[in-house]
Amino acid sequence: MNKQIQRKKLSASMLLFEFRNITGNPYIHIFGIGLPVLMVLIFGNVLASNIPDGEMLSKAVTGLFLGLGTMIPLAAMLVGYAATFSQELEKGIPQRLELFGIDQGMTIVSRILAELIFQVCSFVIYFAVGALILRIEAPAVKGLFCYMICIAALGVISFGLAHAVALLFRKFGITYCVTMILYFCIMIVSGMMGIDYEMLPPPVQAAARLLPTHYFVKDFADIWQGREYNFIPMLQAYLFTGALAGVLLFFSLRRRAGKNA
Amino acid sequence: MQLTIENLTVKYGTEIALEIKEPLTVSEGDRVGIIGSNGAGKSTLIKSILGLVEYRGSIRTDLNPRQIATHMQFNEYTDAMPCKYIMEVILDTKVSKNPRLQELIHYFEFEDCLRKKYDKLSGGQKQRFTIIMVMMQDAPLTFYDEVTSGLDFETRQKLVEKLVNWYQGKTSSLCIVSHYYEELEQLANKILILDKGKVIDYGDRDQLFRKYCGRxxxxxxxxxxxxxxxxxxxxxxxxxxxxxxxxxxxxxxxxxxxxxxxxxxxxxxxNSDIEIMYSNARQTFYGEGQGDE
Known part of the structure; x- marks a missing residue:
């Protein structure tokens, strides 16, 4: 009797497998949770020592907290996932799984969902630290919802970029190098490393405006409180980075399909 | 007929890695041993059948991809979790709820390895891990590409013995690439001899032996x-x-x-020495004293 495996399109076991794959990487805990928490505590204390206690400090800490929160999707997806996936490509793991009948499309969907679940877990810890230690401002419902949507969208774009970069280079070393450079450039240009947007030269400011992270650092404290905000520039930044990730992903997938033809 | 290959050409750059002109058929129940020195085109043949390399020509099969199981020469898995979880997701089942899988795990003495991560397994354990999952597919056609390479003599013997016993009486077809001819004497009933990307001969093992070596x-x-x-x-x-x-x-x-x-x-x-048969098939194909590296 033929007992071939009849696989579902998407399953809880596949999702759990991908989640274990993420959490099994120790660096993801360090860079995806540990580092943002550490940085927000350090910079939060620096702010507290420079700004007198009161509404201004609370707003500054909240702005810092919301901006540094973007490190979670960037570290976990852009750097972490690219590193994991490039190592898998080097070892031929995706091909091995395909030979067992595990569809690549199903793997990607499971991965992105697992990454988003991991992101939610990371933010629970991050927000616990923010609320209990840094005493960030309580959000308006609209602000919280907006932050969640924007972070999720940033995560999806980071995932797409990471997948494309790993597929293009197919080697761990170069993939890790490229994504780390991207990661630090995004953080520096977006003002997460202590350099304000106003201090940047005009061409770099123009580049910063193309990054969604720039708006997290600069403006999200207002959105968080539900204040009136012009979303158009931020939306344009999302569209630009989303399109960039999409185009890169398209070419990298086509290149891979060509190689496997 | 499960698989027919005809007029197949595989190129790596400008170099022809494999060329099969005459039709080559694998039928139900065939146990084909694929032999040849390094660079003969053995793994290339498997990769072309699986669609992993670009090729020209015809590979016809009445099986769908899910009905073909493969043990590749190199099999790697994530090191982020114990083998049990990898096995369960690949086979889409639970070890605790699947008696057939439990039987295979027991058969290959893999119980203690289930909790280990893949990078902590020995060479033989790694091979057995993939073999268990390949066997669980219970495919009508299975490829084993150098399933015992890198293993010590004793582990090799045990593994081959288990494979022989497992497939005894089963109708599934096997294509086994190996450099260890004594393994093929136990496993194969047909032999495909490849050399420098060309088919030297293909046929029933005993008939080929008689053709090249006599009684x-x-x-x-x-x-x-x-x-x-x-x-x-x-x-x-x-x-x-x-x-x-x-x-x-x-x-x-x-x-x-x-x-x-x-x-x-x-x-x-x-009356079944594949090594001597291989040497004489090559000599016949190239003519006396030719074809050597």
């Missing part, structure tokens, strides 16, 4: 004293350190072995 071969040390003794008998192509004689009937075999016994010469008699 049986008697193999012994290639010392000059021994050569003198067996002058007059038909010598076959063989590795440099051995002399292989072809014996055409029982009487000749008795005469040869009597001679060797009288002279206290150790010998081995076989």
């Amino acid at each position: 049986a071969v008697v193999v012994f040390d290639a010392r000059s004293r021994h050569q003198e003794l067996v002058k007059g008998y038909r010598k076959l192509a063989s590795p440099a350190h051995l002399t292989a004689l072809s014996v055409k009937d029982e009487a000749e075999e008795l005469a040869v072995t009597k001679l060797l016994l009288e002279n206290n010469i150790n010998y081995r008699r076989s």
Whole structure:
């Protein structure tokens, strides 16, 4: 009797497998949770020592907290996932799984969902630290919802970029190098490393405006409180980075399909 | 017919890695041993059947991809979790709820490895891990590409013994690439001989043996004293350190072995020696003294 495996399109076991794959990487805990928490505590204390206690400090800490929160999707997806996936490509793991009948499309969907679940877990810890230690401002419902949507969208774009970069280079070393450079450039240009947007030269400011992270650092404290905000520039930044990730992903997938033809 | 390959050409750059002109068919129940030296095109053949390399020509099969199971030469998995979880997701089942999987795990003595991560397994355990999952697919056609490479003698023997016993009486077809010919003597009933990307011969193992070696071969040390003794008998192509004689009937075999016994010469008699058969098939294909590296 033929007992071939009849696989579902998407399953809880596949999702759990991908989640274990993420959490099994120790660096993801360090860079995806540990580092943002550490940085927000350090910079939060620096702010507290420079700004007198009161509404201004609370707003500054909240702005810092919301901006540094973007490190979670960037570290976990852009750097972490690219590193994991490039190592898998080097070892031929995706091909091995395909030979067992595990569809690549199903793997990607499971991965992105697992990454988003991991992101939610990371933010629970991050927000616990923010609320209990840094005493960030309580959000308006609209602000919280907006932050969640924007972070999720940033995560999806980071995932797409990471997948494309790993597929293009197919080697761990170069993939890790490229994504780390991207990661630090995004953080520096977006003002997460202590350099304000106003201090940047005009061409770099123009580049910063193309990054969604720039708006997290600069403006999200207002959105968080539900204040009136012009979303158009931020939306344009999302569209630009989303399109960039999409185009890169398209070419990298086509290149891979060509190689496997 | 499960698989037919015809007019196949695989190129790596400008170099032809594999060329199969005459139709080559694998039928239900065939156990095909694929042999040849490094670069002969053995793994390339499997990769082209699986669609992993670009090729020109025709590979026809009445099986869908899910009905073909493959043990690749190199099999890697994530090191982020214990093997049990990898196994469960690949096979889309639970070890605790699947008696057939439990049986295979027990058969391959893999129970203690389930909790280990893949990078902590030994070479033999890694091979068994993939074999268990390949066998669980219970596919009508299964490829084993150098399933015992890198293993010590004892582990190799045990693994082959388990494979032989497992597939005994089953109708599934196997294509086994191996450099260890004694394994194929146990596992294969057909042999495909490849060399430098070309098919030297393909057919029933026993028929090929008779075609190239006669009724049986008697193999012994290639010392000059021994050569003198067996002058007059038909010598076959063989590795440099051995002399292989072809014996055409029982009487000749008795005469040869009597001679060797009288002279206290150790010998081995076989009617299925794939190594000697391979050497002679190559020699016939290229002509005497040609085709060597």
